[in-house]
Amino acid sequence: MTTILKKPGFNPDRKYKIIGTSPVKHDGFDKVTGRAKFAADAFLPGMLVGKVLRSPHPHAILKRIDTTQASKVPGVKAIITRDDFPEIKQGTGGGDMTRLAMAREKVYWEGHPVAAVAATSESAAKKALKLIEVEYEVLPHVIDPVEAMSPDAPILHDYMRTKGAKGPDAEKPTNVVERHALGIGDVDKGFAEADVIVEGTFDTKPMHQGYIELQSCVANYSDDGQVDLWCCTQAPWVYRDRLTEILKIESSKIRIQQSELGGGFGGKTTFYLEPLSVVLSRKAKCPVKMTLTRVEVMRATGPVSGTQSTIKMGCKKDGTIVAVDSTLVFQTGPYTGSAFTNAPQAMLTRYDLKNVRTVSYEVVSNRPKVSSFRAPCVPQVVFGVEGLIDELATKIGMDPIEMRLKNAIVEGHKTIYGETFNRIGFVETLEAAKACDHYRAPVPKGQARGIACGFWFNRGGETTGSMNLAPDGTVTITLGTADVAGSRMSMAMMAAEELGIPVDRVRAVLADTHSLGYNRVTAGSRTTFSSGIIVVDSARKIITELCRRAAKIWNVPEEGVVFEDGVCRPASSNVGEFEPLSIKDIAHKTTYTMGSISGHSEMNVTGAGPGFAVHIVDVEVDKETGLTSVKRYTIIEDAGKAISPAQVEGQFQGAAVQGIGWALNEEYVYGSDGRLQNPGFLDYRMPVASDVPMIDTVIVEVPNPKHPFGLRGVGEVPLTPAMAAIGNAIGHAIGIRPRSLPMSPPKVLAIIEEARARGVLPAG
Amino acid sequence: MSDVRFEAPSSLSEAVKILAGAKGPSRALAGGTDLIVQMENDLLEPDLIVDIKKIPELRAIKPEGGGFRIGATVTSMEMIEDASLCAKWPGVIDGVKLIGSIQVKGRATMAGNLCNASPGADSVPPLVAAGALARIVGPNGTRESPVEKIPVGPGKTSLAPGEIIESFFLPERPRNSGDAYLRFTPRTEMDIAVVGVAINLTLDSAGVCTQARVALGAVAPTVLLVDECANALIGTRVDEAAIDKMAAAAAAACKPIDDKRGTREFRIKITSVLAKRVAQKALERARHTA
């Protein structure tokens, strides 16, 4: 269907009735009464329980699996292993995917599935798991990405050769998936112009997305080969197509219905249980429900990349940054997929730099495959970049916001990766930060302040949706993107605004994969933007049709009808004297005109406006214990246009607290045996309510010219500078800036001692 | 299939009889906040669980001999809600308040905290500092034991098969006594002590310390009662020099390990810091209690 967004761009003169308000979310009612149906809340008649047997070893050859004894346990209906999955060549996308779902030749991390059981009860399934005999040949393992790059590191895949590598080692087996170089100008020349140069090596540990909802799914494989799959996912169509690829089931036979999503943050973009439950259901001839435990979530689902960044940066006395050189290492799991090229593209994109060199490496390791998390791979590197800018600002005696303003990019900037920016709001965001209460307030005694800035591209991509007008004049929207935090409501608001009806007359629901065409993963802060464009386009199609119907009712030419404020009226008195027809009036008569009215839209959406944020944080560091307390936190960010300001604030605040967790405590702690030591909420230490203050927000609105309401994505940006801002604050508190995440008490206490020894922090 | 036998006797003698007769692994169930977690994580597969919460005499906090007798199934929240207990033994309550969330405290008991025998158990150092006695009932009758004698190593206790804790006794306190407990954790709540320090001391009318007990948690396989620390305080006015000496003795007494929750080196440093802070808090309380 053609796109009819006649004026797709932003209209600065438009006055809004609904956009910019924060009505109660329609999906909220079921969430406060316990009726909302999340993945684990589904039950089917005759449903079995599925459980997974996982490798206790981080790296081993899978020599033999014997399920004979296990299959004798009363109540066990099916057991599956690698033999139940079609062979797909190693080193291909499909080959990687099937091996992530179920180990084949080797196990690659502690927690890698090696078998799964479906039984009539969880007890029976667990009993069977214990009776499955697995013979492993344990191999040396490697988890740290820098160690994995060393010449004597254990090799995960004999077939792996570094993409983009040059030189004599290019043909040797390696753990380095890819070497990626990106840059502009002449870095050596740039450093020659520098008055001050700083450099450092920064490292970050894997951390988990930490969604509270455990992954769960129910699969029903019917006798005619139709698969019905209910699950929590950010990517129903992606799951479907991957199931098609690894299970060789036609897409038309796989119908995925997404449940309410109990948090994802990128972590529910990759499937884990889904292929197992489908194969178990096929074998058992019953529906199978599988739910991960929290320990399984921690051991076997996507923590983010651990990283190491070595960055050198130089500036002139006036604050102009003249050169940046960096070497970046990104840990992935056993296979590629970290999206690491985001980092060299985004790490400096907000500053107008002439000389940049980046070399980035993606490295496999014996831990679960990396899964996305808010701005994948970017916050880790921003931790270093914004730290060094802070050091430069201190050295030249410049205010940290002024330093950034000095280098800030504006409309027309051509990025290092080739995109030229339309209207952007970085300068406005920095100015708003400078003017906000927090920044103007003196730093309280005993505390220290840090600031940092971040950027995310924001995304568009393939999106489809439908809108239907009911005979009573109410509207339903079928969305292909997932609702990760309230997008159904934002869509309803945009539809209501466009159609001129109250938002309560619109309801949005989440489609299954049979109801709409392909939708790209709900990630990268693309949803409100992309589905928003689909919704506006669909609404405008409905409006066109409404005008056509009004013309038919009045028996006038179509161009004689205009739509304004929710009603069709004659374009002028020349057309005739007619009482305006409301949406409801026309909807009620569709049986007598040309049948029901609907709008549908599908696009590969482009024009996502980039987003920028400034974080300001005040911390207090206990200099005897190294404990950091966050006392005040403000996020200033350009949202383009906040459709629902309360929801935008919620995105900022949630990201800030995730950032506080990542900055201060969250990390994967591995033992020397390659096993995760802290696979639960108790020892993983996500922030609790008493760990954090209120999070203040300033929403800057520099409209995105490519969206009818001017909006920009807001989900990823607010995580990007968080750890850097906190690191800068701690650095100011103790005299030396930490360069390793998490900035946990033992590390900070060691730095305090070093600072005292170096005389940069007074004793006592 | 239910492989785990469950009993909920209404008398202590019956509970002891059932537990003493158990052939496989058995557990008494009080609050369940450790037991159920261990079962969930497949770390423990008991054949028998004996719920002791239906035994009336285990359920109460009662005054006794100027002190308190606290039944083994009294929950943390019930202790926190007992105003006279809070007033007399604030340091014990400091520890009890730190055992997990409000939800967990609604179930968790000191007896469970002690018998779980984690070196980081928050209620144990203050009980040890308080000189609390545990009353233990078993197939061979009833015995009293100082609390510090019960855990013998991580996950291990000195209780014989069939023995359960019936109650704790917190003694009468002299005037001008104060106790306090602090722990170090990276988070404000919902965390396990990296180090815990409890101090219980008594001052005479001139402000001189006449009695002190200092207990350290999470720095050795069991909670340590450190005489050197007590000796550093007794006979002093608990001034800065005495506190420094006590803190140094605490650091010297630590035998911590490196683990996911903290390094050896860090634990030793923090022990000294906490010891000073706890001493100040206990001192403050001693000065302000009649």
Place this chain on the structure above:
Amino acid sequence: MSKKHHITTIVNGDEYEALCETRHTLLDVLRDELRLTGTKEGCATGDCGACSVMMDGRLVCSCLVLAVEADGKSIDTIEGMASGNELHPLQTKFLELNGLQCGICTPGFLIAARALLERNPDPTESEARYWLAGNLCRCTGYDKIIRAVLSAAAEMRGA
């Protein structure tokens, strides 16, 4: 041979009977047997509070209660929080002030917050934060949850 326990429990004022194994928790029975799925599982180890319920008037994690222990007890879950068509003020404030995003932690927060306000009708921000420290939320950063709780408290006090 196998032996399941027969338990009788009052849930939200209604009597329910269920069969359970010893190792089944109250959470398991609420969700899988009674199909009261408003109570959520986030960890099954008492570390997230998503399964918070009241048992005989006491706030507990239902994942840390064996189902057999709930025999004869009175349980209050999120499904019983609204009275008829009237939402509890906490539910209303969570909606109005956007105290929820994905919603998976919401039932646990509401149950725990109600227990707080029954005990302390006028909590400070800090008291609310510490009381709710056993309830993890990964979406909101807690800000709007705490505001909703304090605002509901004020409304309930008639302030």
